[in-house]
Amino acid sequence: MQNVRLGIIGVGNMGKGHIRYLQAGEVTGVTLVAVCDKLESNLKWAEEQLGEQVLRYADPNAMLDSGEIDAVLIATPHYSHPELSIACFERNLHVLVEKPAGVYTKQVREMNEAWEKTNVKFSMMYNQRTNPIYQKLKDLVDSGELGEIRRTNWIITNWYRTQSYYDSGSWRATWAGEGGGVLLNQDPHQLDLWQWTVDMMPKRVRAFCYFGKHRNIEVEDDVTAFVEYENGATGVFVTTTGETPGTNRYEVVGDRGKVVIEDGKLTFWRLRESETEFNKRFTGGFGSPECWTCEVPIVGTNPDHKGIMQNFVNAILHDEPLIAPGEEGIKGLMISNAMLLSTWLDDWVDMPIDEELFNEHLQKRIAESPNKGG
Incomplete structure (x- = not known):
C-alpha cells in the first residue's frame, strides 16, 4: 500500500x-x-x-x-x-x-x-501526547532524572462552560446522551496524560464528584479525587467547568526534584542529591538538598x-x-469510571474497577435520564 x-x-x-x-x-x-x-x-x-x-x-x-x-x-x-x-x-x-x-x-x-x-x-x-511539553516531562520521568515518583497533582479548571453551552444540544451533559460530564467530555486528554507521563496507574481512588453543582445538568461538573499508587505515591486531580478564571497546573514530585507545567512552561526544581540520600547522611536540625531551578527548554510545536x-x-x-x-484508551477511562463509582458508593474503589458494578450504576442513571433516546 x-x-x-x-x-x-x-x-x-x-x-x-x-x-x-x-x-x-x-x-x-x-x-x-x-x-x-x-x-x-x-x-x-x-x-x-x-x-x-x-x-x-x-x-x-x-x-x-x-x-x-x-x-x-x-x-x-x-x-x-x-x-x-x-x-x-x-x-x-x-x-x-x-x-x-x-x-x-x-x-x-x-x-x-x-x-x-x-x-x-x-x-x-x-x-x-504529541505536545513537546508533555513529551519532555515523560522523558524526565522515563530517564530517571526525576527519581521515583512520590506525588502528582493536576488542577485543570479552565474548562469554563455556560448554561447556554449545555442547552445547545439535548444530548449534552446527560447520562443517556453523553455518558458523563467534565470527566468524559473535557478531561480525557488530561486523564490520559496523568497516567502516561508517569507510567503509573492508580492502585485505588477516592473521589468526590458533584452533579449539576454549577449548572442545570445531571452529570458531574465539579470533581476532586485522591489516588494512591502501588509504590506509595499519592495524587490529586481537581477539575470543573464552573470556575473562571481557571487553572491548568500539573505538578509531579520525585525523589530528585519537582516538575511543574503551567502557562506553557516546564520548570524543574532539580535536587543535586536525591532526597533519600540526603536524608540518610544529614544530621543537622534543619536542612535540605541543594536545589537548582531550571527552565527546561521545550523544542518544537505541537502537531x-x-x-x-x-x-x-x-x-x-x-x-x-x-x-x-488504541488499547491504551481504556486507562484514562478507567480512572474516570473509578472516580464516578467512588462517589456513587461513597467509598474507596480499587483498580482495576468492578466493571459490572459500574455499568449497573450507570444503567440506572441512564434509565432515569431525560434523554433516554440517546
Missing part, C-alpha cells in the same frame, strides 16, 4: 475539523475517500465542501462494506465508539478513534479484545490532531510505532 484510503464516520464539529486539514493536504500518504453521517445536513455540508469525488453514506455499515476504504476515523458520539470500532475490526479495517475510547470500560475492553484478533493498526486521537493522524498513516504504511495505541 502506498496511500491510505480513509473514511470518516461522524461529520460533526470534530469530523469537520479533521476533514479540513486532510483536504488541505496537511497529512501525507492519505486520501479522504468517504464520509458517513446520519444527519442529512452534515452530508449536505460534505457535498458542498468536498464535491462528488468523496463518497457519502448515511449508513456506516454500507461505507465499511464498500471496499473503497482501508482505514476509518471514528468521530461520533461517545457510546458508539466501541461498537463502530468492532465493526471495522471485523472487516479488517484500520481504526483511529476520537476521545474518549467509550463511556464505560466494559465496552472498551470488548473493543480491545476484538482488535487483538486482528493485525490492523488501532490508535486513539490523544493529540496531547496536534494532524500529528496523530500522520502517525496513524505512517504506522499503516511503514509500521511506525503508534504514539497513542
Whole structure:
C-alpha cells in the first residue's frame, strides 16, 4: 500500500475539523475517500465542501462494506465508539478513534479484545501526547532524572462552560446522551496524560464528584479525587467547568526534584542529591538538598490532531510505532469510571474497577435520564 484510503464516520464539529486539514493536504500518504453521517445536513455540508469525488453514506455499515476504504476515523458520539470500532475490526479495517475510547470500560475492553484478533493498526486521537511539553516531562520521568515518583497533582479548571453551552444540544451533559460530564467530555486528554507521563496507574481512588453543582445538568461538573499508587505515591486531580478564571497546573514530585507545567512552561526544581540520600547522611536540625531551578527548554510545536493522524498513516504504511495505541484508551477511562463509582458508593474503589458494578450504576442513571433516546 502506498496511500491510505480513509473514511470518516461522524461529520460533526470534530469530523469537520479533521476533514479540513486532510483536504488541505496537511497529512501525507492519505486520501479522504468517504464520509458517513446520519444527519442529512452534515452530508449536505460534505457535498458542498468536498464535491462528488468523496463518497457519502448515511449508513456506516454500507461505507465499511464498500471496499473503497482501508482505514476509518471514528468521530461520533461517545457510546458508539466501541461498537463502530468492532465493526471495522471485523472487516479488517484500520481504526483511529476520537476521545474518549467509550463511556464505560466494559465496552472498551470488548473493543480491545476484538482488535487483538486482528493485525490492523488501532490508535486513539490523544493529540496531547504529541505536545513537546508533555513529551519532555515523560522523558524526565522515563530517564530517571526525576527519581521515583512520590506525588502528582493536576488542577485543570479552565474548562469554563455556560448554561447556554449545555442547552445547545439535548444530548449534552446527560447520562443517556453523553455518558458523563467534565470527566468524559473535557478531561480525557488530561486523564490520559496523568497516567502516561508517569507510567503509573492508580492502585485505588477516592473521589468526590458533584452533579449539576454549577449548572442545570445531571452529570458531574465539579470533581476532586485522591489516588494512591502501588509504590506509595499519592495524587490529586481537581477539575470543573464552573470556575473562571481557571487553572491548568500539573505538578509531579520525585525523589530528585519537582516538575511543574503551567502557562506553557516546564520548570524543574532539580535536587543535586536525591532526597533519600540526603536524608540518610544529614544530621543537622534543619536542612535540605541543594536545589537548582531550571527552565527546561521545550523544542518544537505541537502537531496536534494532524500529528496523530500522520502517525496513524505512517504506522499503516511503514509500521511506525503508534504514539497513542488504541488499547491504551481504556486507562484514562478507567480512572474516570473509578472516580464516578467512588462517589456513587461513597467509598474507596480499587483498580482495576468492578466493571459490572459500574455499568449497573450507570444503567440506572441512564434509565432515569431525560434523554433516554440517546
